[in-house]
Amino acid sequence: MIDEIVHIADNSSLFGLLTRPDAGPVHGPVLVVLNAGLIPRTGPFRLHVTLARQMARAGNATFRFDLPGIGDTMLDSPITSLPAVTLALDAIERHLGSTRFVIAGLCRGADLAWKVAMHDQRVVGVLQIDGLARAGPWFHVAQVRHHLRWPPTHWLTTASRLVSRYLRREPRPMEDLDIDREWPPVGVERTQLRELLDRRVHIFSLFTGGITSYFLDSRQFVSTYGKLAHDPAIRFAYWPECDHIFFSETDRARMIGEVLDWYSKAFGQSENAAPLASTRTGTSA
Amino acid sequence: MTGAPTPLWLGSPGRRLFATWYASPSAPRATVVICPPFFHEQFLSSRLFSLVAARLAQSGIACLRVDYFGTGDSEGHEAEFSIRGAREDISVAVAAARARSGDAPTALLAVRGGGWPAWLFAAGDSSISQLWIWQPILSGSAYLAELHRLDEAERALRADYPFCRQLGSYQEDGQLVGYACPEGLRSEIMAAELPSRPLSGKTALGVLADDRVGDIPGHTTQRIELPESRTHWKDTLEVRATFLTRELHEPIDRLAAILGAPRAIA
Numbered sequence: 292m293i294d295e296i297v298h299i300a301d302n303s304s305l306f307g308l309l310t311r312p313d314a315g316p317v318h319g320p321v322l323v324v325l326n327a328g329l330i331p332r333t334g335p336f337r338l339h340v341t342l343a344r345q346m347a348r349a350g351n352a353t354f355r356f357d358l359p360g361i362g363d364t365m366l367d368s369p370i371t372s373l374p375a376v377t378l379a380l381d382a383i384e385r386h387l388g389s390t391r392f393v394i395a396g397l398c399r400g401a402d403l404a405w406k407v408a409m410h411d412q413r414v415v416g417v418l419q420i421d422g423l424a425r426a427g428p429w430f431h432v433a434q435v436r437h438h439l440r441w442p443p444t445h446w447l448t449t450a451s452r453l454v455s456r457y458l459r460r461e462p463r464p465m466e467d468l469d470i471d472r473e474w475p476p477v478g479v480e481r482t483q484l485r486e487l488l489d490r491r492v493h494i495f496s497l498f499t500g501g502i503t504s505y506f507l508d509s510r511q512f513v514s515t516y517g518k519l520a521h522d523p524a525i526r527f528a529y530w531p532e533c534d535h536i537f538f539s540e541t542d543r544a545r546m547i548g549e550v551l552d553w554y555s556k557a558f559g560q561s562e563n564a565a566p567l568a569s570t571r572t573g574t575s576a
Numbered sequence: 577m578t579g580a581p582t583p584l585w586l587g588s589p590g591r592r593l594f595a596t597w598y599a600s601p602s603a604p605r606a607t608v609v610i611c612p613p614f615f616h617e618q619f620l621s622s623r624l625f626s627l628v629a630a631r632l633a634q635s636g637i638a639c640l641r642v643d644y645f646g647t648g649d650s651e652g653h654e655a656e657f658s659i660r661g662a663r664e665d666i667s668v669a670v671a672a673a674r675a676r677s678g679d680a681p682t683a684l685l686a687v688r689g690g691g692w693p694a695w696l697f698a699a700g701d702s703s704i705s706q707l708w709i710w711q712p713i714l715s716g717s718a719y720l721a722e723l724h725r726l727d728e729a730e731r732a733l734r735a736d737y738p739f740c741r742q743l744g745s746y747q748e749d750g751q752l753v754g755y756a757c758p759e760g761l762r763s764e765i766m767a768a769e770l771p772s773r774p775l776s777g778k779t780a781l782g783v784l785a786d787d788r789v790g791d792i793p794g795h796t797t798q799r800i801e802l803p804e805s806r807t808h809w810k811d812t813l814e815v816r817a818t819f820l821t822r823e824l825h826e827p828i829d830r831l832a833a834i835l836g837a838p839r840a841i842a
Contacts, residue, residue, distance in 0.1 A: 294592070294649070296583045304580030308594075308649055331622045333648055336754040340649065363581050363596055363626050437738050452735075500739040507738075531739030536813070538730060538754050539743055 292347040299356065299382045304365040305375060307332065307356025309383065310343035318350040319558040320391035320415050321383055325376065325404055327397035327536070331362030334397075335536040342547050349551055354383050358403075376407045384413070391415045393493075393558070395550075396422075398535065402473040408492055409483055416493040416557060418550060421502045421535055423474050427514040433507035484519050493557040495526045495550070501535025526553055581626065586642065586672050593665055594649035595642040597676060598629040604638035605836035606705065607677040609669045611642070613688035614657070615723065616753045617810050618647055621687060624809070627820035628685075628828055635832035638677050639685075642669040644693075655756040659764045662693035670697070670704075681705035683835055688713055688810065692768045695775070702776040706835060709770075710784045711807055712792060716768030727753045730813065753813075770795075782834065784827060798834060800827045 292313055299305035311317050324339045326332060332355040333340050343353035356379055357364040358372045370378065380392055393416030396404035401422030408414040441449075475483065487494065498506050509529040513520045520527065528549065533542045581596035610625055612618050629639035643650040644665045646657035666684070674682055683706040686694035691709040698704045713719045727746060730753065734740040746752055772794030775781060782798040783791065786807045791797055803823040820828075 294585075294594075294651070296585070306583050329623070331619055333619055333622075335619070336616070337619075337648075337654060362623055363583070365580055365630065500737050503737055532741035534734060534737065534740050539741075540749065540751055540754075540756070 292344055295386075297354070297382055297386050299375070300370065300378045303370055304363065305356065305359070305370065305378065306363075307354050307379060307382075308343075309352060309354050309386065310347045311352035311387070312347050312350050315350075317352040317387060317389065319554065320393045321387065321389045322346055322351060322353040322393045322395055322418075322554070323376070323379060323383070324353060324355045325394065325396040325400035326358050326361045327400050329361055330536075332357045336538065336540075336543065338537055338543050338546075341543065342550065345547050345551060346554070349555070351554060352383075352387060352389070354379065372403055373406055373410060376403065377411060380411060380413055393418060393554070396420070399472060405483070406473065408487055412490070414492060416495070416554075417487070418495045418497075418553070420497045420546075421499055421506070422496055423472075423480055423515070424498065424506050424511045425477060425515045426505050427511055429508040429510040429514055430505065437507070480515065481517050481519060484516050488519060488522050488524055491524065493524050493526075493553075495528075495553045495557075497528045497530065497546070497549070499533045499535050499537075500531035501533070507531075524557075526557075581629070581641070584672075587645075587665070587668050590651070591645055592651045593642055593645060593668060595640055595669060595672065596626070596629070597673075598633035598639040598641075599676075600633050600636045600638045602636065604677050604680045605636040606681045606683055607638045607640070607673045608632060608683045608685050608835060609640050609642065609666060609673050611662070611666055611669075611684055611686040611690035611694040612644070612648070613690050613810070614647070615755045615757075616726075616813060617688055618643075620809055620813070622648070624820055625687065628824075631820070631825070631828050632832050632835070635829065635836070637832050637835050638673070638680065640669055640673040640676075642666070653756070655758050658761055659689075659693050659696070659768060662690070663696040666693055666697045667701075670701070683708065685710065685831075687711070689719060689765070689768070691770060692716070695770055698775050698779050699771075702778045704776075704779045706780045706782060707775065708782040708784060708831065708835075709792075711789065711802070711810070712770060712783055712785065713768075714770055714790075714792065716765045719768070720762065720765050723752055723757075726811070727751075730754075782831075784831065800830050800834075802827055 293311055295309045297307055297309050327334055339355050343355060346353045358375055359370055360366045384390055390413055392413050394404040394407045394414055395418035397420040401419035404417050404419055408417045512527050537543045537546060581598050583596050586593040586595050610629055613621060625641060629641055632639050644657055644662040646652035646654050670682055682704055684694045684698060684704055685708045687710045691712045694707060698707045731743045734742060750756060770792050781795050784800045784802050786802050786804040806824055
């Protein structure tokens with residue numbers, strides 16, 4: 292397994308790390324992992340690093356980088372997020388010769404991954420974790436059903452905890468998940484999904500139990516995307532027992548295993564192998 | 577591009593370390609190796625210290641940020657991280673910084689737990705001009721207790737999410753604030769301290785902290801006050817608490833001035 296530094300654009304602080312197998316061709320499309328919100332390219336608890344290394348062991352290449360204003364990328368870069376991803380794909384194409392990409396993102400990263408897929412024909416797959424889903428009736432039914440199951444003691448305990456947290460001015464983690472999301476107007480996602488499927492883009496949409504502000508029932512996926520949600524190019528999973536940032540190592544390992552399985556089934560292990568470029572980017576001291 | 581870091585690899589195969597170099601616009605007045613904190617504090621503070629390094633570099637202080645083995649973008653698994661290993665990584669980073677900056681004096685800026693390996697290194701290398709510790713941790717056992725409190729609070733928070741599986745304790749899964757913390761590392765942290773014996777006659781010691789953190793016992797230190805509002809970033813897993821706000825400009829500019837005049841606090 293090799294980690295290489297790849298510079299994305301001249302006159303900018305944009306660079307990333309390409310993790311690929313030791314030798315031989317890279318199998319399948321290159322996975323490009325976007326920032327999870329404001330978390331640097333290593334991901335929460337080094338999730339993206341572990342994912343990239345396990346992908347490399349399976350013969351795949353993964354690229355991680357910081358979008359403008361996050362991690363090591365300076366804010367005075369004139370490049371915004373979407374063009375930055377395009378430049379990243381250009382840089383990997385130059386470096387590795389790959390012309391097919393899978394874009395992965397968690398939370399706002401999932402929103403951007405979707406946008407990139409709509410924008411760039413080189414994208415053949417999207418991995419979105421806690422991406423777009425509309426609340427709809429199933430969300431509200433789940434809310435009511437859940438609250439009705441609470442015993443009276445639970446109501447008291449919860450009320451007490453919330454009051455205590457309020458008095459200590461502690462924010463509820465991730466309570467603002469539903470703000471700052473870059474979602475299209477309601478209904479547009481179906482048209483966009485149709486376009487992606489027409490292009491034969493594979494989609495893996497994973498939802499966790501940490502986004503209770505908008506997702507509580509697996510049926511929300513179908514109510515959001517309609518019949519297209521059943522297309523064979525779409526893989527959907529709802530892991531209500533898992534939190535939004537994969538705090539547990541067990542959940543991280545499970546997620547990575549699931550992604551490897553999806554990758555293998557959607558893109559195969561040896562199709563469209565790209566030759567390695569003869570030049571290597573990177574600096575050693 | 578001004579202030580943009582140059583990424584590079586340090587070390588040898590099998591223990592390659594990822595680092596970023598922040599060159600100064602002209603010949604540096606000093607060079608600083610930034611030694612990051614541990615566990616979740618590493619990724620939470622990554623953006624902050626990237627911006628601190630860029631600001632110092634603009635003031636003529638070249639900076640090298642390094643990820644210890646088993647952390648960040650460096651090689652290794654989290655379970656392979658150790659304080660003693662981090663001390664060796666700092667040694668590699670200092671050599672690389674010196675190779676890039678010529679005769680400029682070399683200083684260390686260690687963050688939180690990063691103060692322990694930085695101290696171990698500085699104690700054995702009298703050519704380090706200054707050792708600055710950002711929000712120092714005086715007691716390893718107290719730090720461990722702090723980590724366990726945060727870890728338990730994070731695990732308990734899952735109760736707010738109706739379907740999230742309840743997690744066991746550190747004793748059951750060996751994970752502390754989301755990271756592997758094997759017994760060896762735990763023992764190292766338990767025993768960690770900032771010793772009272774002097775570092776060396778040539779290494780000056782400085783502390784950046786708010787007024788809740790006292791001086792390091794047994795040492796005369798230069799001190800730069802941090803605004804109390806900017807020192808809570810380590811207490812949660814909320815990443816947006818770590819940006820470089822205007823309140824931090826003055827302390828960092830003061831640090832740059834002192835680092836650029838290495839004999840001033842000897």
